[in-house]
Amino acid sequence: MDSHVKVGISLQDFSYTEFDDQNIVLNRDDGLLPGITLEAGIHWNSFSGILRGEIFNGLVDYDGQTQSGIPLKSKTNEKITRVEATLHYNVKSFSHYNMSILAGIGYREWRRDINSTRLTPSLLEIYRWKYWTLGTSVTFFQKRRRSAGVDIRLLRPIKPTLDVKFPSFDEITLDLGINDSARVEFFYHFVSRNDQQWTISPYWEYWYMGRSPNKGLTNNGVATVNVAWEPRSDTKILGVLLSVRFEP
Numbered sequence: 001m002d003s004h005v006k007v008g009i010s011l012q013d014f015s016y017t018e019f020d021d022q023n024i025v026l027n028r029d030d031g032l033l034p035g036i037t038l039e040a041g042i043h044w045n046s047f048s049g050i051l052r053g054e055i056f057n058g059l060v061d062y063d064g065q066t067q068s069g070i071p072l073k074s075k076t077n078e079k080i081t082r083v084e085a086t087l088h089y090n091v092k093s094f095s096h097y098n099m100s101i102l103a104g105i106g107y108r109e110w111r112r113d114i115n116s117t118r119l120t121p122s123l124l125e126i127y128r129w130k131y132w133t134l135g136t137s138v139t140f141f142q143k144r145r146r147s148a149g150v151d152i153r154l155l156r157p158i159k160p161t162l163d164v165k166f167p168s169f170d171e172i173t174l175d176l177g178i179n180d181s182a183r184v185e186f187f188y189h190f191v192s193r194n195d196q197q198w199t200i201s202p203y204w205e206y207w208y209m210g211r212s213p214n215k216g217l218t219n220n221g222v223a224t225v226n227v228a229w230e231p232r233s234d235t236k237i238l239g240v241l242l243s244v245r246f247e248p
Contacts, residue, residue: 006039008243018231029076031060048088056080077113098139106131129160145191155181162230169217174230177210197245205237
């Protein structure tokens, strides 16, 4: 049995869009988010266990509208954290391609803090969900100290929620619609002269959340005639990760 630790830095082009029931865009968040990743792994026989964490933080552009339809532009502070644990099975019949099948569970939290403007106050939304992941990793190129391949994963959210507090109302939790999502990552490994393994990984990630049911708003615990819901949304992420692997 052996182990490894991997440390990385990443930059991603983050794009989040909300749609109304007629599929018209309501608002968008777009911008670059820097982040760091940390991974630890244990390997034995045909199996490997991987624990991975990441955090991204930055300021992006907000383009939306007020409830009365007035166009609105602002900035949004984004903080996205994720922890994921996966179990990998190395398929010996495809050992030439280092093929593995993986399954695991993860947790994702996204704090979306929309800055105030002259028309609107600030608004903090917190999205949370656990998720299942299932996929495969295949190496399709190997030559001396270099190799390349692809990692493809299906992502399935588990009871995703949104916590939000509108001005003049109590905080509420909305249940988001569940839809399958995905991640595709290409990797290029190369070993330096001091035998350190480096990896460059372009990746694409997609999250798709359905519309939440309507939920009544309260003020100091008293019901009001107002209701809230979260529109259908999708998140598209295009990024690149540079990491280095250490083997104690």
